Amino acid sequence: MSPKVLLNNKEVNIILHRLACQLIEKHTDFSNTVLIGLQPRGIFLAQRIKALLIENYNLSEVHLGLLDITFYRDDFRRSDKVLEANSTEIDFLIENKRVVFIDDVLYTGRSIRAALTAIQSFGRPSEIELLTLIDRRFSRHLPIQPDYRGRQVDAINDEKVLVNWKESSGEDAVYLIKN
Amino acid sequence: MSELSVDHLLGIKYLKNSDIDLIFETADHFKKVINRPIKKVPSLRDITIANLFFENSTRTKLSFELAQKRLSADVINFSSGQSSVSKGETLVDTVNNILSMKVDMVVMRHPNPGAASFLSKHIDAQIINAGDGAHEHPTQALLDTYSIREKYGEVKGKKVVIVGDILHSRVALSNIFALQLQGAEVMVCGPKTLMPKHINKLGVKVETNLLKALNWCDIANMLRVQNERMEISYFPSTREYTQQYGVTKAVLESLDKEITIMHPGPINRGVEITSEVADSGQAIILNQVENGVAIRMAVMYLLASKIKQ
Numbered sequence: 001m002s003p004k005v006l007l008n009n010k011e012v013n014i015i016l017h018r019l020a021c022q023l024i025e026k027h028t029d030f031s032n033t034v035l036i037g038l039q040p041r042g043i044f045l046a047q048r049i050k051a052l053l054i055e056n057y058n059l060s061e062v063h064l065g066l067l068d069i070t071f072y073r074d075d076f077r078r079s080d081k082v083l084e085a086n087s088t089e090i091d092f093l094i095e096n097k098r099v100v101f102i103d104d105v106l107y108t109g110r111s112i113r114a115a116l117t118a119i120q121s122f123g124r125p126s127e128i129e130l131l132t133l134i135d136r137r138f139s140r141h142l143p144i145q146p147d148y149r150g151r152q153v154d155a156i157n158d159e160k161v162l163v164n165w166k167e168s169s170g171e172d173a174v175y176l177i178k179n
Numbered sequence: 180m181s182e183l184s185v186d187h188l189l190g191i192k193y194l195k196n197s198d199i200d201l202i203f204e205t206a207d208h209f210k211k212v213i214n215r216p217i218k219k220v221p222s223l224r225d226i227t228i229a230n231l232f233f234e235n236s237t238r239t240k241l242s243f244e245l246a247q248k249r250l251s252a253d254v255i256n257f258s259s260g261q262s263s264v265s266k267g268e269t270l271v272d273t274v275n276n277i278l279s280m281k282v283d284m285v286v287m288r289h290p291n292p293g294a295a296s297f298l299s300k301h302i303d304a305q306i307i308n309a310g311d312g313a314h315e316h317p318t319q320a321l322l323d324t325y326s327i328r329e330k331y332g333e334v335k336g337k338k339v340v341i342v343g344d345i346l347h348s349r350v351a352l353s354n355i356f357a358l359q360l361q362g363a364e365v366m367v368c369g370p371k372t373l374m375p376k377h378i379n380k381l382g383v384k385v386e387t388n389l390l391k392a393l394n395w396c397d398i399a400n401m402l403r404v405q406n407e408r409m410e411i412s413y414f415p416s417t418r419e420y421t422q423q424y425g426v427t428k429a430v431l432e433s434l435d436k437e438i439t440i441m442h443p444g445p446i447n448r449g450v451e452i453t454s455e456v457a458d459s460g461q462a463i464i465l466n467q468v469e470n471g472v473a474i475r476m477a478v479m480y481l482l483a484s485k486i487k488q
Contacts (some may be wrong), residue, residue, distance in 0.1 A: 121215065
């Protein structure tokens with residue numbers, strides 16, 4: 001079966017603007033807020049949101065860090081592959097900051113659970129929120145919900161949500177793929 | 180390639196270059212972890228590791244133990260001095276007893292060459308060789324090579340001389356294998372009495388003149404004179420050894436270029452190198468110690484990922 005298009009280029013663009021506006025509504029000038037893109041797939045979305053905030057909404061400075069959760073995951077030795085790490089780049093203090101986690105798809109919630117543990121190595125944030133482009137709402141294993149969501153998707157477990165970004169795949173689009 | 184080709188770390192001899200690359204890339208991540216305010220990750224929280232030291236060790240044991248704790252593993256320590264080994268228990272019995280306590284991984288130092296390899300054939304646990312006699316000391320070679328990579332960006336094409344007691348040194352043998360796999364040129368330098376007979380068959384240059392060796396190299400790894408392994412005298416006196424093979428500030432200043440000084444520790448200050456040299460900017464001895472923890476975390480993380488649930 002051919003993949004079903006969940007979001008096309010234009011829809012992704014509209015949603016990114018909406019998410020940026022929702023962030024501004026809550027965080028105003030971002031002076032005490034930091035964005036944290038989750039490796040590996042969340043970093044494109046995080047970079048886009050940051051660029052939008054600066055270029056289209058005239059914010060002077062938005063801090064963006066990248067967080068790798070590999071060593072904090074709960075499926076070490078449970079999957080067949082060795083979990084390969086990505087780089088973590090957080091060159092500012094998290095202490096007392098308002099943190100916004102950014103990831104492309106929220107599925108079981110386990111990555112977010114790992115990220116919540118991982119971020120503690122960098123200090124104690126005053127609060128943590130979650131922004132996600134796609135929320136697969138009936139697939140959660142843990143009580144974790146997004147604060148900002150692009151689109152809610154009802155996908156069953158043998159379906160896969162694929163998010164493509166211009167930077168890595170040449171187009172902005174989201175597909176639903178049947179395995 | 181995201182998995183080691185081996186189930187145990189018995190020696191560098193059994194590794195491929197891609198294994199070393201993977202260990203180094205993983206160590207890069209762990210080096211960042213151990214420089215954070217909270218230096219611990221939960222990866223190995225359901226793994227138990229036994230450190231069996233049948234021979235004295237301070238820094239290797241500390242480094243392994245710290246690495247294990249940084250990975251959240253449970254650790255038990257065993258030193259032969261206080262154990263039943265002195266009552267005549269065999270190695271396999273000792274280890275099997277410890278394994279009945281459900282240990283997943285064993286880090287072992289033993290005075291006999293091949294002890295780690297022997298163990299890996301007889302027991303069901305991941306084995307890491309922390310030094311077996313005068314044979315291999317793989318994690319030391321990995322951290323030495325990693326420290327060179329860190330300072331120079333790559334190991335390939337670098338000229339490294341290993342100076343001193345090559346005959347009794349497991350560090351020398353493991354270093355030769357690791358450096359060659361990574362594409363470095365290796366020379367060994369020391370008195371003829373401390374040079375194994377057929378060492379040139381390993382593809383290394385052999386030199387007995389320290390100044391010539393230092394002028395050739397980019398990096399000099401100064402081995403410790405291991406008095407405890409020498410039942411007979413291999414050189415007339417420590418003083419004579421120092422005069423011929425000791426690196427002093429004056430020796431370094433007489434060279435055309437600035438070379439890097441390494442030492443696996445513990446240093447006999449004033450024998451292999453003077454205090455001035457050991458504490459100078461050219462020495463990366465303390466970087467080696469820090470890198471040792473990151474390298475050991477990487478090795479244990481990668482081996483532990485092969486233990487199936």
